[in-house]
Amino acid sequence: MIEVDDVSVRFGGVRALTGVSLTVERGQTCGLIGPNGAGKTTLFDVVGGLCRPTSGTVRLAGVDVTGSGAVRRSRLGLRRTFQRPQVFGRLTVLENVLAAAEWHGGGGGLAADLVGWPARRRLERRRRERAAAVLERCGIADLSGAYAADLPIGRRRMVELARAIVDDPAVLLLDEPTSGLDADQAALFASVVAGLDATVLLVEHDVGFVMAACERVVVLDLGKVIADGEPARIRDDPAVRAAYLG
Template sequence: MSTVIEVAEVGVRFGGVQALSGVSLAVRRGGTCGVIGPNGAGKTTLFDVVTGLRRPTTGTVRLDGRDVTGTGAVRRSRLGLRRTFQRPQVFGRLTVLDNVLAAAEWHGGGGGLAADLVAWPARRRLERERRERAAAVLDRCGIGDLRDAHAADLPIGQRRMVELARAIVDEPAVLLLDEPTSGLDAEQAALFAAVVRDLETTVLLVEHDVGFVMAACERVVVLDLGKVIADGEPARIREDPVVRAAYLG
């Protein structure tokens, strides 16, 4: 299988702190890879580098064979890379439905301002199709009945599901999930896992819930103090003495 994400010898320094050091990671197309490690290991920093929110001090990032090291987050998102955050980032003043629709608006509607003014039939059809797609994704994420609620009024678990729906409505090529089960109850976590499992996309996730990672991922990478200390199948990672000493205990 071809590689869709390739991180090569990435280093990130914050003043005198080396947050990442020589990190290399390749994720195959359609694969599900988990990144675990203790607090301060560099997991979120790695995500920021992959998504373009932070430029590495050293090393390169390639997306589907293309060097995107110097490319910003917006451009990478339009290349098919989507992300959720450790603390859900929703548009609080918008409804749940509008939060999800926002992820598809960058495609435009064709015809420009004139099409808006005359209510061009093609524009209306496209808007209807987007709304139907968004509604279907909300139902899939178990929050279809909340489509008219304002995102700011929702508890963290439901906001996290809104963020997931927004991330997948535009059919991403790569989905990065940062602490996806944080704030979810057992039922929501199971639904979240089921939605992600059914996606036909590449998934890279950071998660403190080791059980969730071991069950959801076919491969696990372990970071400690900004370095990769293990990389392999969940069963091997679980028994790795170095990983147990550094993280699993």
């Protein structure tokens, strides 16, 4: 579902990534870990379309998106969250989640808006029902009418997750998903992600969370992949311990 082939990224004279290759299979949850400066965020942004590689290719579901931006990738089913939650502060929690489905349109154009076309009303009702179900799943249904700007970071992160999954993503990128969450919130977040029918790639400093939530872990150091495998094997890998876990 995600294919990164021999990707390198340079910022001036700095090599952020060197010949990185990574494949994440459909439905798999894969974690990226490594010390600060290892290239995790750069690789993450290459997959998400916020950073164009100096060389190499990126594919989503077999489609070459190397030269495509984030909007094009979102149309292919990619959604993401950010290290600092990006919510629409002046919208309510429910409106934040509904916004993720608006790109589909409602059919009928301006005329349907003006006359309240029945099909448009049915579509809006289904969207609201779907949004309400996702808010319930994320444990924030009671906050649907609250403004996102008024919420603490943990709740805002759950709003961002709800917005990312309401449209049934094919690929979900999670950037430091447990940052700002308490233990109960982190457990709920992991439970929601585990129940998705999506390919998940996450960057996270909480190694315990990664080892518990991911089927596979990739370790970066100095812009290169130094280990790739199941959590138990990664945990015991001497090179990983020397570079990061030790």
